[in-house]
Amino acid sequence: MVSIDEVARMAGVSTATVSRALSGRGHVSDATRARVHDAAERLGYVVSASASSLASGRTRNIGVLVPFLDRWFFSTVLTGISAALMRRGYDITLYSVTADPEERRTVFETFLRRRRIDGVIAISIELGTEESQRLHALGIPVIAIGGPNPHLTTLTVDDVALARLATEHLLSLGHTRIAHIGATPEFDIDFHIPTRRRQGFEQALADAGMPALPALFEPADFTIEGGFRAAKQLLGRPGDRPTAIFAASDEMAIGAVLAARELGYRVPEDLSVIGIDGHELGGFFRLTTIDQFPSAQGEQAADTILAELESPAATPHTPARLPFELVVRGTTARLR
Structure with a gap:
C-alpha cells in the first residue's frame, strides 16, 4: 500500500x-x-x-433528505448534488424521509445524530419546528430546497409564479377554457406545491376576468399514467371541452398529450398542453414547459452547503430565489 x-x-x-x-x-x-x-x-x-x-474533524460526507427516490424530479436534483459534491471530494448518504411519523423520528433521532456527516441538504421536505431544531442541534450546516423555512437557509422556487406564467402563456394564445391537472391530497404534503400551483393558475385566470371552473380541474399523482387518466376525464366529459391543459408537472403534461392523441385530438391544433419542470423527455415530446432547472438546483444546494462549511459566518441565511424560464415548443399554439 x-x-x-x-x-x-x-x-x-x-x-x-x-x-x-x-x-x-x-x-x-x-x-x-x-x-x-x-x-x-x-x-x-x-x-x-x-x-x-x-x-x-470532517467526514467529507453530506446527508441528503429526500421524500421519493423513484421520481424524476428528485433523482435529477440528486444528480446535480452528487456531481457538485464529487468534484470537491465529498460523498453522499441518502435518507428517505416519508410522511410516516415513526420513520421521520428514526431519521432525526438516530441516523442524523450519529454525526457521520458534515452537513444536510433537504429536498422539498417541509421540516417542522422541532425537526429544524434537531438539525440545528447537530451543529452542522443545513440547506433546504423548497420552502421557505424561517429556521434554515433555503433555496426556493416561487410555485405560484411558475403556475401564473404557464397559465398566462395559454391566455396570451387566446385560450379561455383552460383545464388544470393538479394533485390528489396525498401528494399535496410538503410545502403544498400542487396547491400553490393551482393558486397561481386561478390567480392568472382571475386577473384575466375568468373564473376557474371546477369541471376543468382533475387531480392526478404527478406521473405520466396519472396525467393520461386525468386528461381522458377532462376531454371525455359532456359539454364544451377545454382548448388547453395546464398540468402541474411535465410528466402529467406528457400523459395529457398521449391521452389527447389517443382520443383523436391534434396537439397543438385542437388542444394546447403545458407543464412544469424541464423534464428530459420534454424535448422528445416537443413539450412547452416552465423549466425550473432541477439539476442546477442540486448543484446550487451543494455549492451553498460547501461554502457554509468553509465560511459559516459569510453565508447569508435569507431565502434565495431559484430561477425558472418559459420554454415554448410544439404543444401550445394560438387558439384557432
Whole structure:
C-alpha cells in the first residue's frame, strides 16, 4: 500500500504539503499541486478517508433528505448534488424521509445524530419546528430546497409564479377554457406545491376576468399514467371541452398529450398542453414547459452547503430565489 511519504518523496515536497494539495485545504501553488497530484496518480495513492476525518474533524460526507427516490424530479436534483459534491471530494448518504411519523423520528433521532456527516441538504421536505431544531442541534450546516423555512437557509422556487406564467402563456394564445391537472391530497404534503400551483393558475385566470371552473380541474399523482387518466376525464366529459391543459408537472403534461392523441385530438391544433419542470423527455415530446432547472438546483444546494462549511459566518441565511424560464415548443399554439 502506497504511503503519503512516498508521494512526498516523488513530488519533492513535505508530507504536510501533500496533505494540503490533496485535501484542497490550505495554500499550495498551482505548480506544486499539479506535481503532487501527478505523483499520487502515478503511485496509485488514495487519501484515507478515516485518516483525513481524524485530521480535519470532517467526514467529507453530506446527508441528503429526500421524500421519493423513484421520481424524476428528485433523482435529477440528486444528480446535480452528487456531481457538485464529487468534484470537491465529498460523498453522499441518502435518507428517505416519508410522511410516516415513526420513520421521520428514526431519521432525526438516530441516523442524523450519529454525526457521520458534515452537513444536510433537504429536498422539498417541509421540516417542522422541532425537526429544524434537531438539525440545528447537530451543529452542522443545513440547506433546504423548497420552502421557505424561517429556521434554515433555503433555496426556493416561487410555485405560484411558475403556475401564473404557464397559465398566462395559454391566455396570451387566446385560450379561455383552460383545464388544470393538479394533485390528489396525498401528494399535496410538503410545502403544498400542487396547491400553490393551482393558486397561481386561478390567480392568472382571475386577473384575466375568468373564473376557474371546477369541471376543468382533475387531480392526478404527478406521473405520466396519472396525467393520461386525468386528461381522458377532462376531454371525455359532456359539454364544451377545454382548448388547453395546464398540468402541474411535465410528466402529467406528457400523459395529457398521449391521452389527447389517443382520443383523436391534434396537439397543438385542437388542444394546447403545458407543464412544469424541464423534464428530459420534454424535448422528445416537443413539450412547452416552465423549466425550473432541477439539476442546477442540486448543484446550487451543494455549492451553498460547501461554502457554509468553509465560511459559516459569510453565508447569508435569507431565502434565495431559484430561477425558472418559459420554454415554448410544439404543444401550445394560438387558439384557432
